[in-house]
Amino acid sequence: MELLILSTLLLVGSHVVPGLPGVRSSLVAALGRPVFLTAYSAVSLAALALLVRSYAAAGVDAWLYVPPAGVKVFTVAAMSAALFLLVGRLTTPARTAEPAGIYRITAVPGSLSVLLWALLHLASLGEARQVVVFAGMGAIAQFSLGRNWHAAGSARRRAGIVPFAGILLGRERLAWSEIGWARPLLAVVLWVALLLLHPVVIGPDPLAYL
Known part of the structure; x- marks a missing residue:
């Protein structure tokens, strides 16, 4: 250890x-x-x-805590949101004068996606070695989020960090035409693929929690 x-x-x-x-x-x-x-x-x-x-x-090491089954189910479902943020980040130009697409939803979609991934796994996995690794990943994502927020211009910061916060507060608007249906569909395809390949490539089967 x-x-x-x-x-x-x-x-x-x-x-x-x-x-x-x-x-x-x-x-x-x-x-x-x-x-x-x-x-x-x-x-x-x-x-x-x-x-x-x-x-x-x-x-296999000692367990620091035993997550309830409901948390595991929530993690499986919420990973689709993390993948949507990641797909949006990878397919949307970041350095534009005016934010577009996913950058109207959150100013830091990429690092927020990784942070969400780490926190979800921390919540649903309690073995000591797992906690150490995902805590480290979360620390990296948190640092990246802070750095990207600091580097973002005032126009991008209108969206805020929490998804849809800027839209709900009236500082930004949702332009679905800039996102389209292809990105959410790709996120769903990746989500299903990860669920199916997870036990083959990584080990644990997330589908066992559903």
Whole structure:
């Protein structure tokens, strides 16, 4: 377990430290952008590989808490929302003068998607090694969310962080034509695919909770 905790901290550090104010720009200036990106990717991949190995080596560990069945069912259902945010982020240009599509719903759809994914898994998994890993993932997502919110312009911030908050408060409007039906449909397809492949690729079967 000690190695798992250290590898999780290493993974968090590999994402957080280069993103601290002034650190990234200093490293880019000292190393050059190509070298910095190569080194950053190599360290992140190495930390992730160490995390995977240490997680497997930890084996089945003690449970810190036992989530009720209702929480597991909610997690399965709510993952569709996380995937919708992710699909919207990957298919919508972010750097435009006026927010469009998913950016009218929330200013930080990508990092919010990952944070929601981590929090949902934390709520529905109580084994110690699982809690360590998803707490680390949540910390990375939280840092990314804060950084992206800080970098967003005033126009994007009208939407707020919580989905639909800006729309409900009258600061932003919902333009469904900018989202369309293809994105929600793709999110549903990915959700179903993950449910079916989860026991094959990862292990636990989410469908067992339904």
